[in-house]
Amino acid sequence: MIELAGVSRTFRTRSGDIEALRGIDLTVAEGEFLAVIGRSGCGKSTLLRLLAGLLPPTDGTVLVGGTAVTRPRRDVALMFQRPALLPWRSVLANVLLPVEMHGGRRAPHRERACQLLDAVGLAGFHKRLPHELSGGMQQRVALCRALIQQPKVLLMDEPFSALDALTREELAGQLQQVHMDVKPTTVFVTHSIQEAVLLADRVAVLSERPGRVRHVLTVDIPRPRSFGRNAHLADVATCVAELTDLLHDTDAPTPMHIT
Amino acid sequence: MALPAAGATAAVGLWWGTTVIFGIRSFFLPAPPDIIASFRAQPAYLLRETWATLTETLLGFGIGVAAGLAIAMMLTAWRAVERATFPLLVALNSIPKVAVAPLLVVWLGYGPKPKIVLVVLICFFPIVVSTVAGLTSTPADLGELARSLSASWWQGYFKVRLPWALPQVFVGLKLGVSLAVIGAVVAEISSPNQGLGAVIVLSGSSLDTPLAFAAIVLLALLSIVLFYLIVALERLLLPWARAISA
Ligand SMILES: Nc1ncnc2c1ncn2[C@@H]1O[C@H](COP(=O)(O)OP(=O)(O)O)[C@@H](O)[C@H]1O
Ligand SMILES: [Mg+2]
Numbered sequence: 001m002i003e004l005a006g007v008s009r010t011f012r013t014r015s016g017d018i019e020a021l022r023g024i025d026l027t028v029a030e031g032e033f034l035a036v037i038g039r040s041g042c043g044k045s046t047l048l049r050l051l052a053g054l055l056p057p058t059d060g061t062v063l064v065g066g067t068a069v070t071r072p073r074r075d076v077a078l079m080f081q082r083p084a085l086l087p088w089r090s091v092l093a094n095v096l097l098p099v100e101m102h103g104g105r106r107a108p109h110r111e112r113a114c115q116l117l118d119a120v121g122l123a124g125f126h127k128r129l130p131h132e133l134s135g136g137m138q139q140r141v142a143l144c145r146a147l148i149q150q151p152k153v154l155l156m157d158e159p160f161s162a163l164d165a166l167t168r169e170e171l172a173g174q175l176q177q178v179h180m181d182v183k184p185t186t187v188f189v190t191h192s193i194q195e196a197v198l199l200a201d202r203v204a205v206l207s208e209r210p211g212r213v214r215h216v217l218t219v220d221i222p223r224p225r226s227f228g229r230n231a232h233l234a235d236v237a238t239c240v241a242e243l244t245d246l247l248h249d250t251d252a253p254t255p256m257h258i259t
Numbered sequence: 260m261a262l263p264a265a266g267a268t269a270a271v272g273l274w275w276g277t278t279v280i281f282g283i284r285s286f287f288l289p290a291p292p293d294i295i296a297s298f299r300a301q302p303a304y305l306l307r308e309t310w311a312t313l314t315e316t317l318l319g320f321g322i323g324v325a326a327g328l329a330i331a332m333m334l335t336a337w338r339a340v341e342r343a344t345f346p347l348l349v350a351l352n353s354i355p356k357v358a359v360a361p362l363l364v365v366w367l368g369y370g371p372k373p374k375i376v377l378v379v380l381i382c383f384f385p386i387v388v389s390t391v392a393g394l395t396s397t398p399a400d401l402g403e404l405a406r407s408l409s410a411s412w413w414q415g416y417f418k419v420r421l422p423w424a425l426p427q428v429f430v431g432l433k434l435g436v437s438l439a440v441i442g443a444v445v446a447e448i449s450s451p452n453q454g455l456g457a458v459i460v461l462s463g464s465s466l467d468t469p470l471a472f473a474a475i476v477l478l479a480l481l482s483i484v485l486f487y488l489i490v491a492l493e494r495l496l497l498p499w500a501r502a503i504s505a
Contacts, residue, residue, distance in 0.1 A: 052407055071409065078407045084400040087499040088422050101408040102419070131502030 001152065001185040002028040002051065007060035008210075009046050020046040022210040023058070026063040030152075035190055035200035037243065043211030044189040048155045051187060052078045064153060074102055075116040077151035077184075081158045083138035085145075091117065092126040095144045102149070103240045109148060111134065116144040120174050136167035140174070154184040161191055169227050172198055179225060197236055198225050205246045215246050274445055289469040294476060297469035305458065309477050312443050312454040315371055316485070319378020320439040324432065326379070327386030334387075335394040336416075345391060352384035357442065360449040374446035374454070381442035384436035389434070393427025426500035429493045436489055440482040456479075 007024040010017050020043035028034045036044050050055070050062050053072040059141060062069045064076060064096045085094045095113040096106045117126060120140040130138055146154060153170040159175075162166040172195050179199070181187060190196055196203045200219050219239050221232045230236075271291055277283065278290040285293045298305055334341045334348075342498065363373035369482040397420050447456025455474045462470035493500065 053407055054403065072407045074409065079405075080400055082400050082404070084398075084404045086401070086419065086422070087503055088425075088497070097418075098408050101405070101410045101414055129499050129502075131499055 001030040001065060002187070003033070003061070003063040004050075005061050005063075006045075006107050007050065007057045008064055009043070009050060009055065010058045010073060012027070019052075019210040021057075022212050024211070024213055026213060026216075028187060030185055030187055032203045033179055033186045033188065033199055035188045035196035036194065036206060037196050037201045037247065038201055038206030038211060039208050039247070040191075042206045042209050044206060045157050047206075047211070048187065048189060049076070049159050051153070052076060052155055054078075075152040076148060077146035077149060077154050079142055079146045079154070079156045079159045081161055082229070083130070083135075083142040085138055085141055087130050089127060090143050091122065091133070094130065094141055095142070095148055098149050099143060113144065113148055116147055117141070119178075120144060129183055134167075136163050136171060139163060139171060143171075143175070143178070147184075150182070151184055154186045156186065156188045158189050158191060160195065168195070173226070175199060176224060193240050193247070194227065196243065197221075197239045198227060203239075203243060205243065213248075217242060217246075286468045289472050296473045297467070298473045298476075305455075305473060305477060307376045308453065308455050308458050308474070309481065311371075311398050312440075312456065312478070313445065315443045315446070315454065316378055316436075316439045316481070317372045318371075319375040320382055322324060322375070323382040323435060324362075324386055327383050327431065327435070328428070331387045331390035331394060332421075335391055341391065341395065348384065348387055348391070352388055356381045356384075357445045358439055360445050363446065364450045369419065369450045369452050371453070373450060374443055377446040378439045385434040385438065386428075386431035389427045389431030390424060393424030393430075396426055396427070397423050409441065419494040425494075425497055426504065429489065429497065429500070432489050432493075433458040433486060434483045437482060440478065440485065444478060487503045 004024050004026045007021060008019070009021045010019045024047065026034075036047065038044055046055065050057050051064065051069065053069045053076070064073065087095065089097070092110070092113055095117065096109060099106055099109045114126065117123065117140075119187070120143060122137060122140055122144075125133065125137065130141065133141070139162075143159070146156075156175075160171050161170065174197055175188075188196075188199060195217055203217045203219060205214045205217065206212065217239065221235050221239075225236075227233070274288075275290050275292075283290075289297075309414050334344055355499075359380070360373070360377055363376055367373040367376060401419050401423065405419050410418070414479075443454065444456040447454035448460055451457035451460035455478050458474040462468065462474065467505055
């Protein structure tokens with residue numbers, strides 16, 4: 001579904017060039033859940049923006065569904081770290097925004113929007129304004145907005161990182177459910193090793209800047225998975241330990257930055 | 260609500276007390292009852308002049324708002340135009356517009372025209388400046404959202420940028436309406452043939468200080484009522500605005 005071949009991205013700034021990504025090769029199969037993990041500033045958001053068609057690569061090819069990505073596509077949905085809801089629109093109207101932007105009529109999608117909201121526990125909140133909701137609830141609205149157009153690809157940039165620990169776990173559980181139900185191909189950027197192991201089929205670990213794929217770990221634990229006590233604690237611990245080592249590994253060929 | 264009322268009552272009490280205790284004469288500083296008496300001596304006249312000031316203010320403010328919003332939207336439609344003209348606007352905004360009041364009389368005569376024009380001039384710039392500020396402060400993530408949804412320029416403008424700017428537009432309206440009243444009065448003082456500004460000029464030449472105070476009280480009321488009408492409109496239309504500014 002997604003193919004990245006030799007993808008690099010360099011930003012030209014006044015204070016010199018910043019090489020954010022170098023030579024990324026990655027493929028994500030249809031319906032697969034790929035987590036991307038790495039230090040801040042290693043180019044994770046840049047990677048997603050390349051996939052979303054918000055940014056062209058300086059080198060290499062980015063294919064989604066077999067065609068080169070040149071601009072944002074309707075079947076690719078994006079979810080950010082912040083909910084980015086329109087504060088003057090009700091929860092329901094926010095969820096229906098993509099339908100409107102794509103020139104569709106809202107009425108036929110209204111029922112689906114309500115179902116999505118109900119599924120993430122926002123049944124009584126359709127008419128509320130975003131500021132009346134907690135951060136976790138707002139992020140759930142953003143999730144529903146991403147899902148309203150039934151995207152083939154779901155791109156998520158640290159979507160839970162601004163939330164408290166309990167809310168994160170709850171939302172990660174709901175995302176797992178959504179993924180099991182509708183199976184969008186998902187690329188999920190996160191800082192949290194636990195989240196990656198809970199959700200992903202594979203975890204790509206990026207090196208420090210310039211971001212390169214250091215390793216791709218397959219998480220072979222049956223779903224549904226859970227954070228708490230479960231039958232696969234040993235497997236979870238192995239994956240977590242391996243990812244922790246990879247993230248803290250300083251022997252890897254990345255330049256040291258002394259500032 | 261109770262505290263400001265108590266504060267206002269205390270201030271009026273202090274003023275009244277001072278005039279009584281020090282025996283200040285009414286043509287120098289009238290006590291509140293003198294002002295009420297002055298109003299009751301000729302209510303029809305004072306209300307007619309209030310009405311004159313109100314219509315000048317509202318006409319000028321209406322034109323200023325329409326022109327201000329239109330210009331701000333045109334300026335921000337193109338990034339380059341905005342960058343080229345915004346500093347000029349800020350500079351023009353800092354000119355004290357009331358200084359041209361006598362010139363307007365020369366150019367436009369003694370009727371309501373120079374008054375309305377001064378009101379337009381004085382409330383136009385703050386409305387443009389705050390609207391432009393609002394239209395150029397769209398958060399990056401909302402911009403990116405619009406782009407990721409392949410929103411057209413029009414959709415981005417009318418569904419995201421413009422609504423986002425509305426709280427700032429109201430900042431401009433609130434500033435503008437207070438200035439509009441000032442503009443009307445200054446214009447009336449420089450060609451005193453109608454309005455509360457004219458009442459103040461006439462009462463000054465006949466040393467009728469209570470009448471001047473009655474006019475000033477009416478002006479203050481006018482200004483306060485107009486200001487809070489806009490505040491009420493904002494609360495009604497933009498219940499979300501205070502949540503973002505917090
Ligand atoms: N538009 C841009 N212009 C210049 N530099 C950028 C831009 N976007 C990102 N960068 C730089 O690229 C690097 C990677 O950024 P980003 O992809 O946001 O990292 P991450 O999401 O992993 O924290 C950072 O050093 C950042 O400063
Ligand atoms: Mg990032």
